[in-house]
Amino acid sequence: MDLLLTLPIIIMTAATPLLLAALGEAVAERSGVLNLGVEGMMVMGAVAGFGGAFLTGNPWVGILAAIVAGVLMSLLFGFLSLTLLTNQVATGLALTLLGLGLSALVGEAFVGQPGVRLPTVGGIDPLIPFSFILTTVVGYVLFRTKTGLIIRAVGNSHAAAHALGYRVIMVRYLCVMFGGACAGLAGGYLSLVYTPQWVENMTAGRGWIALALVVFASWLPLRILAGAYLFGTISILSFVMQAQGLGIPSQFLSSLPYLGTILALVVISGNKALTRRNTPASLGQPFVPDR
Amino acid sequence: MRLEKRAERSDAMALASPFLALVLTVITAAIIFLIHGDNPFHALYVYFIEPLTALWSVEQLLVKAAPLVLIGAGLAVAYRANVWNIGAEGQLTLGAILAGMIPVMFPGWQSPLTLIMMMLMGILGGMIWGAIPATLRNRFNANEILTSLMLVYVAQLLLDWLVRGPWRDPQGFNFPKSITFTDWQLLPYLTSGIHLGVVIALLAALALGFVMARTVKGFEITVAGLSPRAARFSGFSEKRTILFCMMLSGGLAGLAGAIEISSVVGQLQPQISPGYGFAAIIVAFLGRLNPVGVIFAGLLLALSYIGGEAVQTALQIPDKITRVIQGVLLFYVLACDTLILYRITSGKSA
Numbered sequence: 001m002d003l004l005l006t007l008p009i010i011i012m013t014a015a016t017p018l019l020l021a022a023l024g025e026a027v028a029e030r031s032g033v034l035n036l037g038v039e040g041m042m043v044m045g046a047v048a049g050f051g052g053a054f055l056t057g058n059p060w061v062g063i064l065a066a067i068v069a070g071v072l073m074s075l076l077f078g079f080l081s082l083t084l085l086t087n088q089v090a091t092g093l094a095l096t097l098l099g100l101g102l103s104a105l106v107g108e109a110f111v112g113q114p115g116v117r118l119p120t121v122g123g124i125d126p127l128i129p130f131s132f133i134l135t136t137v138v139g140y141v142l143f144r145t146k147t148g149l150i151i152r153a154v155g156n157s158h159a160a161a162h163a164l165g166y167r168v169i170m171v172r173y174l175c176v177m178f179g180g181a182c183a184g185l186a187g188g189y190l191s192l193v194y195t196p197q198w199v200e201n202m203t204a205g206r207g208w209i210a211l212a213l214v215v216f217a218s219w220l221p222l223r224i225l226a227g228a229y230l231f232g233t234i235s236i237l238s239f240v241m242q243a244q245g246l247g248i249p250s251q252f253l254s255s256l257p258y259l260g261t262i263l264a265l266v267v268i269s270g271n272k273a274l275t276r277r278n279t280p281a282s283l284g285q286p287f288v289p290d291r
Numbered sequence: 292m293r294l295e296k297r298a299e300r301s302d303a304m305a306l307a308s309p310f311l312a313l314v315l316t317v318i319t320a321a322i323i324f325l326i327h328g329d330n331p332f333h334a335l336y337v338y339f340i341e342p343l344t345a346l347w348s349v350e351q352l353l354v355k356a357a358p359l360v361l362i363g364a365g366l367a368v369a370y371r372a373n374v375w376n377i378g379a380e381g382q383l384t385l386g387a388i389l390a391g392m393i394p395v396m397f398p399g400w401q402s403p404l405t406l407i408m409m410m411l412m413g414i415l416g417g418m419i420w421g422a423i424p425a426t427l428r429n430r431f432n433a434n435e436i437l438t439s440l441m442l443v444y445v446a447q448l449l450l451d452w453l454v455r456g457p458w459r460d461p462q463g464f465n466f467p468k469s470i471t472f473t474d475w476q477l478l479p480y481l482t483s484g485i486h487l488g489v490v491i492a493l494l495a496a497l498a499l500g501f502v503m504a505r506t507v508k509g510f511e512i513t514v515a516g517l518s519p520r521a522a523r524f525s526g527f528s529e530k531r532t533i534l535f536c537m538m539l540s541g542g543l544a545g546l547a548g549a550i551e552i553s554s555v556v557g558q559l560q561p562q563i564s565p566g567y568g569f570a571a572i573i574v575a576f577l578g579r580l581n582p583v584g585v586i587f588a589g590l591l592l593a594l595s596y597i598g599g600e601a602v603q604t605a606l607q608i609p610d611k612i613t614r615v616i617q618g619v620l621l622f623y624v625l626a627c628d629t630l631i632l633y634r635i636t637s638g639k640s641a
């Protein structure tokens with residue numbers, strides 16, 4: 001097929017997993033929880049998604065398995081950081097390390113096996129429109145509904161939200177689980193759509209890029225959408241340029257998404273007013289109800 | 292079940308927590324072995340005990356612990372100050388690149404100075420790679436967690452390009468490897484299995500332990516972590532602390548990279564570390580963010596690598612189990628640390 005025709009579709013498939021994972025993390029962070037385990041939840045979603053589809057032959061079972069895996073991982077994070085009040089940064093790192101190891105162990109049997117691809121219409125899989133709908137829904141719920149107001153209140157001042165009678169820990173658990181579901185789905189997308197196979201560490205830092213996306217989109221869903229597509233485009237363009245053989249070493253092009261992430265963080269975080277306005281004030285702080 | 296804050300932190304629990312975590316990890320490992328269809332007691336013996344019964348595997352243990360202790364000690368100091376360097380793997384890689392530059396560029400230069408120069412270049416490489424996230428944080432407020440991690444991928448791709456391109460051994464049959472290092476490009480061995488890097492790591496951790504416990508700098512770092520406000524009032528610059536911690540932990544990771552390529556690996560190749568930079572995060576926490584505690588934690592994590600290899604050869608259990616056990620261990624350490632500040636009580640609140 002003509003490259004110009006397929007290029008937009010390839011870019012969409014590269015952007016969708018970033019978008020899904022970042023949307024979920026944005027909701028968790030809006031509730032005040034910094035879950036650095038996105039990469040770990042995502043890679044578990046990828047292996048569970050591949051396994052579910054491979055064992056049943058049905059890619060939708062894979063999608064479901066990916067979501068369940070993401071939620072289970074997020075519950076592990078929630079139990080430690082919300083119930084046992086552990087340091088969120090360290091716990092998130094632990095989740096990533098565990099996810100990368102566990103997925104490699106579980107996925108041993110799947111290496112080299114043929115994958116099951118999610119059906120597409122004209123090259124577009126159902127999760128692409130779903131990701132647009134999800135962006136809209138997350139934006140609407142966060143900023144136009146009472147639920148969203150509660151989530152943001154919990155994230156901005158957990159003490160005040162608690163005083164008003166909202167169950168801070170419960171709200172945070174639900175938001176963390178939503179983040180897990182989205183990260184799991186994003187991982188499943190990688191192993192069922194983007195490259196339908198299982199490869200160890202196949203997330204290749206996308207969970208971290210999604211985390212960075214949330215920051216430089218200042219926790220706003222529409223900006224996350226824009227950022228995800230920007231990064232989808234960068235990563236695909238680097239592939240295309242490699243294929244064209246412009247004489248630029250492939251490793252330099254492969255490093256573009258990572259360098260781009262650093263650059264974007266520098267540009268956006270430097271704008272202190274914007275960052276301060278949108279950063280959830282209680283982000284990363286454990287909540288201990290004082291009765 | 293609920294948590295109740297203790298009147299004051301429990302020192303007994305702070306000491307017991309890593310051991311409790313270790314016991315829970317061993318139990319979890321036994322369950323994994325059971326699921327895999329092995330006799331859990333035999334598998335545990337092969338994983339955790341057998342490597343300690345032979346001299347050669349104890350030497351292996353020390354050699355693997357060296358980079359973990361070096362990196363972990365630096366990270367422990369950084370995390371104390373709430374500076375979250377998680378890109379040690381990248382700093383290790385850049386250290387290896389700069390150290391490897393010496394034998395690659397000057398293959399004929401053979402003197403004790405060669406080796407010293409390699410180690411210094413390694414430290415320099417890691418410091419540079421650590422200074423970047425620190426500077427971006429200080430000047431542009433960019434989150435050091437994300438930038439330091441992104442630089443891991445960049446460093447690994449840089450190394451990959453070098454050994455496949457300009458630094459590839461012309462007589463290497465097109466393998467992505469540099470020339471093999473010889474004589475003074477390699478660390479001397481103290482016994483048949485232990486190289487000088489083990490001693491360097493031990494001394495570095497002890498020195499850092501002294502700095503943290505007995506000097507103003509150590510006090511400054513501790514205060515910066517415990518109470519940033521108090522640190523500001525005391526005239527300690529937050530930016531300087533960030534830069535210092537990132538360059539210290541980066542430099543030690545870079546030194547670990549230099550040590551690895553001048554001993555175990557013996558050349559530059561795409562992969563020079565089985566994730567030491569990430570495992571060292573676990574080492575730092577398991578060692579109570581104390582450079583001296585890190586020595587013991589590093590030995591334990593080294594055992595997890597060697598045990599993983601042992602169960603793979605003896606029982607055909609995939610060595611991927613190493614990373615699962617390491618991840619589980621960190622979870623248990625963090626969970627058990629809760630008991631330092633809280634106690635578990637049953638029933639309703641008083």
